Amino acid sequence: MFPIGLEPDGGAQGEEVRAQSEEPRAKSAGQKAFPLCATSNTTRTKEVRILRTAKIIQRILATVPIVLGVVILVFVFMRFIPGDPVDLMMGQAGNVSRQEVADLRAQFNLDAPIYVQLYDYLGKAVQGNLGESYMEKRPVIDLIGQALPATLELSLMAILFALIVAIPIGVYSAVKQNSVLDRASMGISFLGVSMPGFWLGILLMLIFSVKLGIAPTQGRIAYGTGLVKVTGFYVLDSTLTGNWVALRSSLAHLILPAITLGSPTAAVVARVVRSSMLEVMRQDYIVLARAKGLREFWVVVRHGLRNALIPTVTVLGTEVGALLGGNMIVETVFGWPGLGRLAVTAIFNRDYPLVQGVVMFYALVFVMANLGVDILYTYLNPKISL
Amino acid sequence: MLAIERLTMIYETKRGRVKAVNKVDLSLGKGEILGLVGESGCGKSATLLTILGLVSYPGKVTGGRIIFRGEDLLQKTPAALRKIRGKEIAMIFQDPMTTLNPVFKVGDQIRESLQIHGLLNEQAEGGRFKGRKRKESEMDRVYQLMREVGIPSPEKRYFEYPFQFSGGMQQRAIIAIALACSAQLLLADEPTTALDVTIQAQILELLAKINRERETAMILVTHNLAMAAEFCQRIAVMYAGEIVEQGSTDEVLEKPQHPYTQGLLRSIPRIGKVKQKLEPIPGTVPDLAALDGTCPFYPRCAQARPACLEDERSLEDVGGGHWVKCALYS
């Protein structure tokens, strides 16, 4: 008869056994099967949610040793930098007696051995007391409380800018591979990766502030807008209070530093989106989506981009670190009263408590941002759970 | 229902123009199953993709006609073609493990098919994708489809992701997607190659059932002649981008005319002949980028003759709807 290569008499084995044993149950339950299963389904998702919350809490707790480690390192390293705060103050004050210097050291607790200082510091820090800034003579926590929203607002805006610019460019470059726009945008993104942040900042200032005069160069908001501070996020506060003058002013102040800070991230993200889109668009499921009769736009966005975002989010996690580092430079260039600028001045002034406090918050923001990225990742990739 | 005439599709590559589909003629009646057999790389998948208009860069169709229900698909606008894709002609793929989108729930992927062609709500959406909110009535239709292709407890499995499905179950889900809009033509590209032997049989049985109950016409691509023998009414043999022989299953397998088909049958074991010597075909498959218009089987053919080097060959009827493309018969 006919050649053999396959004998289709393997019969009910493996999968079919499973299929058959499960099917009668579903069938006998008939129409009622659906509501029953629907309830079990909601309890299941509830369980998943509880599990997820527990894991998130676990992850947050796991960040404590990281933050602690960072604080201890900074505590020790700061004291290795030549010249302590008292030296600096005395240098400015002119002639002072040895006794005065010693008194001042004692007042700041700088004469004790370093481990005693550390022990004292941590003991107070646990109670929420981060000490008082030597220079400003104000509680460190107050200074940070003022600066943190400024930094977060700038960083979020920078990320937003990066994503809004980079994702469409990356997608378009991949879909129209080797087109003029692809080559141009990849060239620009190469510049974006390699250009130092302060240089782009100064360039933007020259063009938009000095030449065109359409954007301010320093600070977060113009004087006299009458902004009522609620959260410390000026864009949010001005919207909440309906103060449109303040909103305009704060956005105008925000735009140049946000572009400066976000550009390197945008460049990286555009490249990652492009390369992962190129990879994804070759996959079989893209052909299936087209074979279903789906419009090419939705094939690219829904089936393509949705998958390409998974590697992109991973890269975004590492970019958070770069962004926080970039903050110090950009905030200094644009006189942005955030954590970065606070850290830079505090380091120059050997303002130990302030440096320690700022770095602690830097570590916290970094760890939280990475946790956020991880959570986002689990939502994007169903195969991974926290 | 489907008539393909001298269809040619090439890939423009650095190595040259790869003639993946070369002057292919095929025809298929309503409810008929045609087996498309041939070695790996001979252009079987390329033929199916061309029918659906899914050839993408660097491939391009350079000639021929694809007459589906009286209309040439190659003349249709992209929008008109989209309305046919998935709705009237559906496709099943070779590797189920990579064919479902890993980030969407299996049920939603089946539901998307219904939605694209406006079978969920009254007005047709024409390939637009709208929202992800699921209505119960919509989900019932998906459950029904899942049951039809033998996915157990669809109320649960709707919400699972492809990686939670076995290969066989994934292929069933893909078949459900293909069935969603009751396509009259199913292009099955080696639907069982990636599966275990027992699962293969189940999937084939499922396809046979669909063909019986829905009268769906199918082109079944395979390089397994036994499977084609079991399953198809007619068989087309493909070699190096060309259809070299086409006819009823019995005719082609019992009275193979083309030297390639004869060689193919001699190279696999047959039931009945106990001590049969297996003879592989000598030589290798030609490079599709280096074809010169002469018979691509010429270098490997035992019956080669000067006439084989003539440029034009066409499918000749050797009687009873049995067609052969070979200089021996012209």
Ligand SMILES: Nc1ncnc2c1ncn2[C@@H]1O[C@H](COP(=O)(O)OP(=O)(O)OP(=O)(O)O)[C@@H](O)[C@H]1O
């Ligand atoms: N994107 C592409 N670019 C260039 N050449 C291609 C491309 N896709 C396929 N080809 C070539 O086209 C020819 C036909 O490929 P096709 O996938 O149709 O083979 P097939 O008969 O389906 O083989 P298989 O049994 O392995 O699936 C092959 O020689 C292949 O190398």
Ligand SMILES: [Mg+2]
């Ligand atoms: Mg193939």
